Amino acid sequence: MTYRSGFVALVGRPNVGKSTLLNALVGQKVAIMSNRPQTTRNRIRGVRTSETSQMVFIDTPGIHKPKHRLGEYMVEIALRTLNEVDVVVLVVDATSAVHPTEVEIVKELERVRTPVILALNKVDALPDRAVALQRIEAYQALRDFDEFVPVSALKGEQVERLAELIEARLPEGPKYYPDDMITDQPESHIISEIVREKVLLLTRDEVPHSVMVAVEHMERRSSDTLYVSAVIYTERESQKAILIGKQGQMLKRVGEMARHELEALFGNRIYLELWVKVKRDWRNKPALLHQFGFDRDR
Numbered sequence: 502m503t504y505r506s507g508f509v510a511l512v513g514r515p516n517v518g519k520s521t522l523l524n525a526l527v528g529q530k531v532a533i534m535s536n537r538p539q540t541t542r543n544r545i546r547g548v549r550t551s552e553t554s555q556m557v558f559i560d561t562p563g564i565h566k567p568k569h570r571l572g573e574y575m576v577e578i579a580l581r582t583l584n585e586v587d588v589v590v591l592v593v594d595a596t597s598a599v600h601p602t603e604v605e606i607v608k609e610l611e612r613v614r615t616p617v618i619l620a621l622n623k624v625d626a627l628p629d630r631a632v633a634l635q636r637i638e639a640y641q642a643l644r645d646f647d648e649f650v651p652v653s654a655l656k657g658e659q660v661e662r663l664a665e666l667i668e669a670r671l672p673e674g675p676k677y678y679p680d681d682m683i684t685d686q687p688e689s690h691i692i693s694e695i696v697r698e699k700v701l702l703l704t705r706d707e708v709p710h711s712v713m714v715a716v717e718h719m720e721r722r723s724s725d726t727l728y729v730s731a732v733i734y735t736e737r738e739s740q741k742a743i744l745i746g747k748q749g750q751m752l753k754r755v756g757e758m759a760r761h762e763l764e765a766l767f768g769n770r771i772y773l774e775l776w777v778k779v780k781r782d783w784r785n786k787p788a789l790l791h792q793f794g795f796d797r798d799r
């Protein structure tokens with residue numbers, strides 16, 4: 502059987518129900534860090550894994566904002582992203598008429614080669630379902646959408662149908678993420694990598710490459726502060742002592758260097774707490790390998 506996988510962008514103006522729809526598509530584990538300010542990096546908002554496919558939903562900063570507030574730069578980023586994904590889903594609200602922002606978004610989407618599916622959301626709130634057809638016609642007049650489907654993200658109506666339509670447009674491909682991936686894993690993975698890099702840089706040959714870092718906890722403490730707790734695993738007590746250093750000096754330097762880089766990358770203040778633990782022979786323990794993400798890049 503062919504396994505399909507790929508990237509999907511949900512676009513649409515504010516309040517049309519993108520988050521609700523995403524939740525309905527992927528289940529509960531979504532948008533843990535949803536209030537992170539816009540950055541140019543594309544954040545993964547959720548992954549839907551089934552027997553037949555894996556859809557990775559990503560954020561597209563920029564396109565959701567009204568045109569006049571869009572810097573050229575953000576438009577470029579958004580368009581580049583939309584060109585790189587496999588499917589774009591334009592989410593619109595069935596309870597209101599075509600909005601000028603949507604006309605703008607559709608115009609921008611003309612510059613994108615990716616197939617676009619129209620999801621007419623909130624059909625449960627229509628007084629008469631026949632209105633849904635009129636709405637769809639109004640959007641179809643703006644552009645010939647590759648597919649369209651009326652849905653109710655809130656009630657879960659037709660969400661599976663939408664998933665089928667998306668799946669049909671995904672290329673053949675592998676599972677990018679493990680089945681139980683939670684949405685912040687790619688970020689925690691980046692954090693682990695950066696901390697590990699600083700450990701190797703600062704301890705030079707004293708601590709071997711076998712050192713590993715696992716992010717244990719991530720939590721948004723305010724709109725611009727992210728709290729991260731991570732454990733650095735070594736294989737021996739002697740390595741642990743080197744890593745901590747005299748009066749904790751080495752660990753402090755590792756933390757400071759990593760924090761600066763992460764703050765620049767995420768555009769957030771980072772509160773980074775580091776711990777060092779000895780874990781003998783972790784390389785032979787599947788559960789730990791999973792935790793460290795070694796089975797992630799299949």
Ligand SMILES: Nc1nc2c(ncn2[C@@H]2O[C@H](COP(=O)(O)OP(=O)(O)OP(=O)(O)O)[C@@H](O)[C@H]2O)c(=O)[nH]1
Pocket residue numbers: 513514515516517518519520521522565622623624625626652653654655656
């Ligand atoms: N009746 C109805 N309401 C819905 C549906 N989907 C979403 N809503 C409501 O619409 C409002 C906005 O939903 P969100 O999912 O936050 O919308 P969004 O597009 O993510 O909004 P932004 O984060 O501002 O971009 C919420 O009050 C939802 O409960 C639906 O299918 N039917």
